[in-house]
Amino acid sequence: MERKTKQREAVLQVLLTENRPLSPPEILDVAQALVPRLGIATVYRAIKEFLESGDVVSVDLPGEGQRFEIMGKxxxxxxxxxxxxxxxxxxxxxxxxxxxxxxxxxxxxxxxxxxxxxxxxxx
Amino acid sequence: MERKTKQREAVLQVLLTENRPLSPPEILDVAQALVPRLGIATVYRAIKEFLESGDVVSVDLPGEGQRFEIMGKxxxxxxxxxxxxxxxxxxxxxxxxxxxxxxxxxxxxxxxxxxxxxxxxxx
DNA sequence: TAATAACTGATAATCTGATATCAATAGCCG
DNA sequence: CGGCTATTGATATCAGATTATCAGTTATTA
Missing domain, CATH: 3.30.1490.190 (Ferric-uptake regulator, C-terminal dimerisarion domain)
Known part of the structure; x- marks a missing residue:
């Protein structure tokens, strides 16, 4: 992650404002209000980068796909x-x-x- | 389930003797000691039938595949x-x-x- | 503003776990 | 035992979730 883009900002913003763990499709849904042409691949890419940077952590649930929430709670x-x-x-x-x-x-x-x-x- | 077969008996036997929730591949591994040519499809079929009959229940875990254990604990x-x-x-x-x-x-x-x-x- | 390279979006590819297929096998009944 | 048919094993297929691809776009820097 080297450049600041509205897509990545939107993903982080959504996680901050929803304040609960979201799945990638949930993030996409909400973030498309901020960036209408946002694609699912970009959501996955942003999550991956935020996981590596430590800004986001994953939440595993029984029988559910991974969700993600803001780190530091x-x-x-x-x-x-x-x-x-x-x-x-x-x-x-x-x-x-x-x-x-x-x-x-x-x-x-x-x-x-x-x-x-x-x-x-x-x- | 209408016939008694050694494959289905082996699956149930493994769940009983291990006495902990097992994944289908774990069941296969152990049950192949009882039925050497046992295939994974048969394990899945047996699990499905035992779930329907109520002899086995599923255990969901965060970030892990489904596992199965004997019902009634x-x-x-x-x-x-x-x-x-x-x-x-x-x-x-x-x-x-x-x-x-x-x-x-x-x-x-x-x-x-x-x-x-x-x-x-x-x- | 122009050049450059990172980023994006659409979609194809991949991966994994589970199910369907089908010829061969083997319980169960008379 | 012999025949019927459920069951099996090997494998193909499917479903979903995630990742790769690649041409077009855009942030950054001079």
């Missing part, structure tokens, strides 16, 4: 709506998960919690 | 080793996850917790 988890498939942020964390002891000798480095249900706009 | 979560990518069962559950309140108006139906780290055989 504090530890948080996610809520997936089973109707609209939108992913939301959930602040807070139960902490050490002592209630969930792994088998003897296993080293837990990371925990991921995903809440599933129905979001407020689908309720 | 009690509520539990999983541990994924980041080195060998094997998935293990973790008994217990923190319960209601009150420490993780979703946004106002959101209805939580399911929670999934995935622990990641290093398993005992990779440590």
């Amino acid at each position: 504090r530890h948080h988890h996610h809520f997936l709506c089973r109707l609209c498939r939108k992913l939301y942020e959930v602040n807070g964390c139960p902490g050490t998960l002592d209630a969930l002891p792994p088998p003897e000798g296993f080293l837990v480095e990371i925990h991921e919690i995903l809440l599933k249900g129905i979001c407020v706009s689908c309720a | 009690r509520h539990h979560h999983h541990f994924l080793c980041r080195l060998c990518r094997k998935l293990y069962e973790v008994n217990g559950c923190p319960g209601t996850l009150d420490a993780l309140p979703p946004p106002e108006g959101f209805l939580v139906e399911i929670h999934e917790i995935l622990l990641k780290g290093i398993c005992v055989s990779c440590a």
